Amino acid sequence: MVSYRKRGNAWQYEISYKDQNGKYKKLRKSGFLLKSEAILAASKVQTEHPNLTTVQSGSESLVSYYRRWIQVYKQNAVTPITYNKYQNTAKHANELFGDLKLKDLTKLIYQEQLNKFAESHAKRTVSCFHKQLRACILEALDEKIITTDPTRKAVITGCERPKVSKTLNYDDWKKLLLNLDTSQIGEMIVYLAAVTGMRYGEIVGLTPSDIDLKNNLIAVNKAWDYKYKTGFMKTKTQSSVRDIAIDQQTSQKLQEFLDLHFLSSNRPIFMNATGHILVSAEINKILTEKLEQLNIPRITFHGLRHTHASILLYKGVSVLSVSRRLGHSNITTTQSTYLHIIKELESQDQDKIISILNNISK
Template identity: 60%
Template sequence: MVSYRKRGKVWQYEISYKDLDGGYKKLRKSGFRLKSDAELAASQVKSLYADVRQFKAGEIPLSVYFERWITLYKRNSVSDVTFIKYENTLHHIRKIFGQMPLKDITRTVYQERLNVFARDHAPRTVSAFHKQIRAALLDALDEHIISSDPTRKAVVTGIAVHRPKKALDFGEWRTLIHHLHPDSVPEMMIYIAAVTGMRYAEILGLTPADIDWHTATLNITKTWDYKYHTGFKKTKNKSSVRKVALDQRSLRLLREYTVGHPATPTTPLFLIDGHALVSAEINQVLTARLSSLGLPRVTFHGLRHTHASILLYQGVSVLSVSKRLGHSSITTTQSTYLHIIKELEAKDTDKILKILDQA
């Protein structure tokens, strides 16, 4: 219902509406010189917003709308881990947008705030942040809560990320594994990664029961959730459930480690006082050790690439490497290590030509 009244020399419109919570409220605006001006403004509000409650919703902060949106559309439709990512976005929205109403977020304002977030985040992180906000605001646009999309044509930037070397060469790898201490939890984890190519979560998921001393193998059947602390989890895919053979030196070092770090058969081998190191912590240890040895920096995941690269260069078949790494298919291995495979093919071509020349 709309009513008009003259207040002094100007006109005011008043729209009665039911609030989002069901209570009746009024929306007023004055300052119109003529009644017809007030009528036109009121009609524009009603034409832009099918329901005046939606117009009022445009005055709520982005953080409030986003929180309602993820509760309604995401809480029961995504995994707990994914929902935590939405909650992290909400946390940053509160810091960057404050109490700014939805209706005040223009394309310029949105870009400014996105740039603020990008000052200390990598482009990939900024892109994920932008993608989640955009999804929510597009729904707000569909509901006529806002009249335009402030995220349209937003430019995603971010700080340059220094990329460490992807993998060590054979000599660097040998230097590393021969200078790691088997009595140290993080250094033993680094050693296992270097000689098996196992993923970080897979190593954390190892228990004494997973070591087969007779066949010298590790049975990989599960992982450990080091990010959100939910305990044991399934492996990345079915192919990740596998047996990884160990050499005798590695088996001996692992035995020494288990003697010094006794655990029940089903307790993870590499927890420190019940706490699993997060990836940043293990990478700090690895970086320090590499630096002390004068070796180039690689990430913990880079040890997996190192292991695979060394095996391929030493003539191990792509199929065997793929199975050892637990890839879902040999295609994954081929695409990941295409540059190495091409180098090996070139060497094989030279061998073939030499053979033919001797015929």
């Protein structure tokens, strides 16, 4: 039921309705100069929000609604790691939108804050943030809490990261290995990545039982969630479970490291005494500083994996063996990742083939 009355010089409408619990509520709005304006506004509200409870829902903040949404729809439906990503989006949304109400969110405001987020984040990160937040906002649209989609046709941008080399050449790779202090946790991690090609999560997930110094083998059978700190987790793929052969010098360095840092048999060997394992930003900082000291071009930590694979291929190790050592799910992954190297090596092989054939009659 709707009623109208004049308060001072302005008109007010009052709509009576039942909430979800069957209790009577009243929705009032005043400030209309003419009664016809109040009638038109009340009619619009009733048309856009048939049950009227959604009008009140629009007064909830975007961040509050998003947090409730991920708790209801995502918490028990996705992995803990994925759920942590949704929680990170909530954290960023709070920094960008604060207490902004759902009903006050416009396309302009949304795009302005998305642009602000893009000033300090890569385009891929901005896209993920937008995708998760938009899914929640579309739910509010379906519930008729809002009447338009403020995320429609949003423009995704991002900041450009400084370009870095993907790999080191053989001489720089060797120079790095010879100048690492493997008694230090960070530099030992860098050393292992360079001589095994292991992923970061695989390295920091190693426990003493995974290291067979007698047979010079490292067993990769799990990883460590260094990003969201959920503990041990499965390897990236089933093919990532593998044994990696190491040289005698690496075995010796590992033995010395364990003698210095060993704490517990079921504890990651790269976890310090306070229970902390370096996150990706920390290990990349250690690597960058070391490369600068040695006047070697900067690469990321993951670039050590590419470096290891590239050097093995250039030294004549078969693609199949490199693929197994890296723990790729199939040889096609290795071939596509290192196609440029394989093509270069094929060109060299052609010269060898011609040389062999030319020597037949000699």
